[in-house]
Amino acid sequence: MTVRKIAFRIAKWGAALAALGVLALGIAVFIAYQSLPSYEELRTRGDLGQTIRVRAADDSILVSMGPSFGRWLDYEQIPGVMKEAMVAVEDRRFRSHPGVDPIGIARGMWVSLKAGDGFGGARGVSTITQQVARNIFLTPDRNFVRKAREGVIALALEQKFSKDQILELYLNRVYFGGGAYGIDAASNTFFGHPATDMSLGEATIIAGLVKAPSNYSPTADPEAARGRAGVVLDSMVRYGFVSAQEAAMVDPAEIKIEKPTGGNASRYFVDWALPQLDTLIRETSDAIDVYTTLDPKMQQWASDSINAHAPGGAQGALVAIDRDGAVRALIGGKDYVDSIYNRATVAKRQPGSSFKLFVYLTALERGLRPDDMVMDEPVTIGDWSPRNSNRTYLGAITLREAFARSVNTISAQIGQEMGFGTIASMANRFGVSDRIDPYPSMVLGTNEVRLIDMTRAYANVARGGVSLPPYAIRKVVTADGRLLYSHEPAAPRVLVAPWVAQDMTDLLQTGVMSGTGRAANLGRPTAGKTGTTQSNRDGWFIGFSSGLTTGVWMGNDDNRPVSGLQGGTAPARAFRDFMSKAVANRPVESFDIPGELPDWQLEPDEEAWMEGDPLLDPYGMPVETDPLAPLPNDDALAPVDEDWLDDVLRRDGEREDPLARPGQQPQRPQPPRQPAQPRDNMDVIRVEPLAPPPEPSGPDQPQPRR
Template sequence: MDKRGSRRKSSKRAARAARAEAEGKRDYSRVKTWFKRIALWGGGVAVLGLVFLAIAVAFAARSLPSYYQLKATQNAQTIVVRARDGSELVELGPSYGKWITSDEIPQVMKDAMIATEDKRFHSHFGVDPVRLTGAVIEGITGERSRVGGTSTISQQLARNVFLNSNRTLDRKLREAVLAMALEWKFSKDQILELYLNKVYFGGGAYGIDSASRKFFSHPATELSVAEAAIIAGLVKAPSRYSPTADVDAAVGRAGVVLSLMREQGKISASEARVDVSAVKLKQETGTNSVRYFTDWALPQLDLLLPETFEPIEVWTTLDPGMQKAATAAVAGNAPEGAQGALVSLDRDGAILALVGGTDYVETNYNRATNALRQPGSSWKLFVYLAALEAGYTPNDRVVDTPVSIGGWSPKNSNGRNIGETNLRTAFAYSINTVAAQLGNEVGFSAVASMARRFGITTPINTYPAMVLGSNEVRLLDMTRAFAAVSAGGASVEPYGIVKVTTGDGELLYQHERARSTQLVPDHVARGITDLLQTAVQTGTGRAAQIGRPVAGKTGTTSSNKDGYFVGFSSGVTTGVWMGRDDNKRVGGLQGGRAPAQAFAAFMRYAVKDRPVEEFDTELQLPEWQMDEEDDFFFGDPDDYYYIDEQGNLIEPGRNDEPGGALPPQGGEDGFGSEDGMRPRQQGQPARVPGQRQPPTGRGADGAPQAIDDDFLDGVIGRDRPRPSPTATRSPD
């Protein structure tokens, strides 16, 4: 029984083993079958993919431009900027240098580039399988499907010529197809020649000849081992390894290139030990201030021209000699640690010189056109323009005395008051409280309106302190305003581009002079010129004297943070600003010192070939502002009737008629004039101390008058008191 049971158990185990073996054979057969199917399908897909790839490469190769067309293709627009005399100021955009053929390219340059960028260049078919495998793995596992460090020289050429620099998997696939198409259509020597003449090396230099001339001041045919290593090292990161930006980084990268060349047997051990740091680099000019001008002017081409990618020449208003003089004047007079800016305009608004800082390479921020800084007392130009338009004259008497306007009490820097003086002296010595009282009398909003009228484009508040220059402005705008005064009160529109042509001379744009409008009456322009001239002759702007008539105004902000001087002579208007970018105090900075001195240094050169021009300051006042004695016994029709803005005949004193009266002319904060100025009716001038005023048509009791008070006073010889505004003196 035991034996029979044992045999039965053995038999069962054998059966089970047989069944397991049979099942294993069946599973193996199934797996083998699936592997065969996968291999067959995979092979089919691969063959099909290769067919499609071959077709894509073939079509791409057929559509590629010819070798000579690729040689002639530029990657971007070249802009040549010319001065007003036609000389070249600067060439912007890509620079391609001379095309160097394969036979002319030094072998060491070829070896350096191949060793650095594509060591299997001569053995692959446009795509390096080893690098491609790495690309696929990185494309699957990397962040945002970015693929890097995989491109062969052929792929880089395809990207530079036909594609953008987006490092996505899709772009890499198209790049690979184009690279194989290039290899299909062109020889290795042709591909390497195209690459070395088109690859970007930084600083606007495309191709080895442009790079060699930019960095070493000689053509690429004369490249040494060390120089070739520097250039080859730039391709990875042109801005990071540029020898003009970081010499140490460039030398370090060149050492890596030499090591790679040594490992690949391209150079000997002694050549690999060459002292790269001894390479003589071309010196970059640190104060290329022309770029401040081009940074302002060239963006305007987007508005002036239709879209074009062909090389163009931009003819500008800039005077090369004046630009150099302006650069030297700013750099030579700016206090230590401070920046400076200068703008100079011709009488038609043409920009003759523009400096946005002391060193463009150090900082390209344009302080002449972009910086918003307080102009200090140079803002008083608008205060006095408003006062002159309201009826004041340079000889009017004013009083320098402490004043308070709505709790604001401006002070003079010397803490003193001089008492009675005239408007001319108050302006020349920049007396603060005179400006405050004038602004209060004519209205702070009227001052703001005058600034807008003369070209100030920045926001303007109308708090009382605005009369002393608390609003931030651009130097270009302030210079434009003074240029309008120089033009007799006519508007001036700054411009920098005269014309634009193609490289073949075809005219694309021609500047047309902007229509000029009269901003203020002639007598106001002459009056303010009188004041500005006195400020330079005897006032705070004496440092701006140049041996011929000059009119201008200084400006200094609190704690000496900003220094301003703007003025004109012989048709040239120049504005100068100095200060720190962080708005910290500059010791000893005043508008009447460094800025005025820089103005004088520049203007001596700017006007040396221009005739001396005397200023027209003779006042020809309008009838309503003539001396009172002239009209005492004859009367004036305007004393009794006038026409309002709607053309209605209005009798003075009839306030119920349209346009019969205007509210008191104080600031927008409601502060009226302290001299008890009466409401000014439409069509009548503002009350002016020391001048006869048009009558109101009403008596002291408010009843209509048949005869005005001035006429009665003249007949009976009665003297009437004439109040004066109060003011204060400030050195700037």
């Protein structure tokens, strides 16, 4: 057989095999064509899961959860520079090939052969249509069978849909990294605005991401993303999509890239806020944007202050609530990556003397005044005999001084007279959601509560005794702009009369100016209270200034003692560190209380002076002394002279009732005021119980924590 005949037979069989191959391919394409969904079905497929994008108070993105889909853009809505950039870098013969690019495949094989990779290089050649087929219908597995199926589906897509429809599908469904699917999601994620507003430079960055979203992510490596954008821009010039003059006007280095704010620090807030969606909107699978109240700067300052001041291996938490109830910062621990346990909203801890807020609110509501005299003396309730941590009794002192010193016996007497159940009800009235058991030692803060509830209670005092629940979500919007929810302020609820809140603020300001909370003083009107529990297991400081209320807790998760932890030290300093920045640009606001408060130099109470702990001087420095020994300066224990107080506070008489109409007499209860007398003859109000309340005794009776 001659060579010519052999060649003829090879050609004949080759043609026959080619014909069979074309027939088989045609059948495969026809079957694929018949199985393809309609274009509308492809547009609305939600098989990648719901996207939730959480935004801060300034609308910046805090975190994106799940795949992120932006608004679907019709072909006409997609900026021309975006379409041109993508075609230039991904598939410059897109408009001419049938779904696969024979020229591109041949070129890929040739390059691979020259590089010694065999025919493997052809696998890296995918047209835009093939990428649509892979992204929507196939897995990302790299093998010959999957590549063949990809080609078949691409050919079928080209038969069923127009080039414009395929490019529209591609630009709305391709993955660009950072959880973003589609150009609108990518534009919002990386530039902070919709894709319809995209510039040429931004389009080159997004087009450059498809090749390797992780390597060129603008948020992870901005320089790599800008470098890749330069390659895309060169391709657009080379293939005639833009002129050299237009390209010269684009400087990738000047393209502003939006970085998500908050990061790790914001996750505690997000974990608390998102479950609230269940009660705010109906269940939906649509992509949504959740606009929150979180201030990114405050959140970072809060995280910094907790990490800077929490002792050693102890944990810390912080909540900041604005005057309208908006939660501006929420830190549930030092590091979310290390521990997702939210100590601000989930953990229940004993509040120590910070709970005395409710004790004194009850006393004020029942008619006592800050400058009324009470007697610090031994008291026994059932089998419980509370003592002051310095093991001394001050005798006749004002209610204000008793609060500033956090005198335990006075709190116990108030509870005995007013009723422990009444104080528990006051705590619940002000927002403490957990059950408060009304046993006697509860007045010293032995019930367990949440930081966010305690902060809410103090915020209610700061608002003049008016309750507004804390909230985290401002509005919820779908990707196509439909409003699903918008926050409406709750109807204000009056918890106590205004004069009660004013007097309580008077006491709280004393606690900062001259009591255990001096380390929290901001140099502007500041009110607050410390709290320390037995053996320094918990340290609290909660206070407010210029319309912002902040609560701080520190301690160990396993309830072990923390050496040196007291409410007036690390928590108060963290409060001051955070608040000094948070209210720096707010107007200085004076409290609605009568006159200025005296700057007493009081010794610390149980918050800062416990058995075995050092006494601190007014500057927070330890003083070498035996806490069981009498204080060297007896004058420090003396009650404040009322004549001197009248002069300093400019008190010329009784305050007017803020609720009374002009000409009316005050309606609030007024205990009789007596002129100041020498110490031995001073009139004193003793808080006497009407009858000893029946209380449990024995081993089950909770023991007070100092």
